[in-house]
Amino acid sequence: MAHLFEPLALRSVTISNRVAVSPMCEYSSDDGFANDWHLVHLGSRAVGGAGLVLTEATAVEARGRISARDLGLWKDAHVEFLSRIVRFLEARGAVSGVQLAHAGRKASTAVPWEGGAGVPPAAGGWEPIAPSAIPFSERTLTPRAMALDEVAEVVRAFAAATRRSVAAGFRVIELHFAHGYLVHEFLSPLSNRRQDAYGGGFEQRIRLALEITRAVRAEWPDRLPLLARLSCTDWVEGGWTLEESVELARRLAAEGVDLVDCSSGALVPYARIDAVPGYQVPFARRIRAEAGVSTAAVGLISTPAQAEAILRDGDADLVMLARAMLRDPYWALHAAEELGHPEARRIPVQYLRAF
Numbered sequence: 001m002a003h004l005f006e007p008l009a010l011r012s013v014t015i016s017n018r019v020a021v022s023p024m025c026e027y028s029s030d031d032g033f034a035n036d037w038h039l040v041h042l043g044s045r046a047v048g049g050a051g052l053v054l055t056e057a058t059a060v061e062a063r064g065r066i067s068a069r070d071l072g073l074w075k076d077a078h079v080e081f082l083s084r085i086v087r088f089l090e091a092r093g094a095v096s097g098v099q100l101a102h103a104g105r106k107a108s109t110a111v112p113w114e115g116g117a118g119v120p121p122a123a124g125g126w127e128p129i130a131p132s133a134i135p136f137s138e139r140t141l142t143p144r145a146m147a148l149d150e151v152a153e154v155v156r157a158f159a160a161a162t163r164r165s166v167a168a169g170f171r172v173i174e175l176h177f178a179h180g181y182l183v184h185e186f187l188s189p190l191s192n193r194r195q196d197a198y199g200g201g202f203e204q205r206i207r208l209a210l211e212i213t214r215a216v217r218a219e220w221p222d223r224l225p226l227l228a229r230l231s232c233t234d235w236v237e238g239g240w241t242l243e244e245s246v247e248l249a250r251r252l253a254a255e256g257v258d259l260v261d262c263s264s265g266a267l268v269p270y271a272r273i274d275a276v277p278g279y280q281v282p283f284a285r286r287i288r289a290e291a292g293v294s295t296a297a298v299g300l301i302s303t304p305a306q307a308e309a310i311l312r313d314g315d316a317d318l319v320m321l322a323r324a325m326l327r328d329p330y331w332a333l334h335a336a337e338e339l340g341h342p343e344a345r346r347i348p349v350q351y352l353r354a355f
């Protein structure tokens with residue numbers, strides 16, 4: 001059997017194969033609500049045989065949205081449509097997961113196809129919050145440095161969104177600690193200039209990540225797996241490092257994180273990244289080996305042979321695909337064929353005559 005089509009057991013959940021749909025913002029919500037677009041978009045990828053289907057970054061509070069069109073879980077009313085999506089994904093044999101997120105200083109921007117620049121409150125946006133009042137770029141808003149009670153509020157918002165994730169029926173949560181959003185902003189000394197308990201040394205900068213993980217784990221049933229996505233390096237001198245990621249991964253695992261999803265970058269706009277195929281795989285390999293935690297590899301993984309090699313070589317336990325999944329929602333079905341294991345395809349009975 002191809003490694004890509006071996007099941008992956010995390011706590012009581014068995015994912016039918018090692019192919020995951022990486023979180024992808026659709027910028028298609030109003031007031032945080034999921035709708036038909038999300039059902040069809042995520043549902044197609046479950047029909048296409050992916051083992052794990054993760055939602056896009058789902059905001060735990062309204063001001064934690066990247067744009068006004070982001071998906072959210074900050075109120076109970078968001079649960080109903082998401083639970084419909086979960087039912088569909090799970091009925092198709094996929095495990096359903098939600099990525100819980102807070103955009104921090106990257107909040108209140110226009111959607112990418114409208115330029116992605118900061119939208120000030122006067123133009124219908126809102127004031128972003130961050131560890132320190134340093135903007136991401138000259139195109140984004142300057143955030144307000146969070147007061148201590150606001151830090152505690154964010155931790156409570158993650159816990160409340162976790163309760164709603166349980167209510168919706170999700171079986172996986174991924175905590176979005178990457179890509180220059182709020183938690184990553186606390187981790188990196190480039191965006192965190194605080195001098196209180198949440199800034200300064202490594203222990204202070206990782207404190208919010210640990211507090212959120214603890215609060216989420218307390219609400220998330222023991223039988224269900226918890227994932228965390230890290231930007232394993234800022235790719236800039238003086239920024240967050242791979243060594244720090246290894247140590248944080250160890251700490252997260254001790255707090256009940258079952259798998260670390262190894263991405264990188266996006267904290268500052270000026271980082272120079274040589275993004276060749278599989279360029280982030282070494283991060284997954286190193287964290288898996290040194291932190292003793294399962295990992296996911298992500299980033300410019302597009303061919304079945306490449307994904308198979310990552311698993312075979314022990315670089316990661318799971319492969320996440322984003323853009324390849326947009327090009328081909330049936331990527332997993334096609335991969336099974338290409339790797340010579342047509343029996344591993346999870347073909348919907350309705351479609352059997354085509355395969």
Ligand SMILES: Cc1cc2nc3c(=O)[nH]c(=O)nc-3n(C[C@H](O)[C@H](O)[C@H](O)COP(=O)(O)O)c2cc1C
Binds near residue numbers: 025057179320321323
């Ligand atoms: C349209 C789009 C939206 C994305 N939105 C998110 C997101 O909501 N959360 C996240 O962690 N990463 C997001 N990403 C990053 C992807 O999950 C992935 O890490 C990145 O695209 C690299 O993988 P790829 O080369 O397979 O596309 C997004 C990527 C794309 C292309």
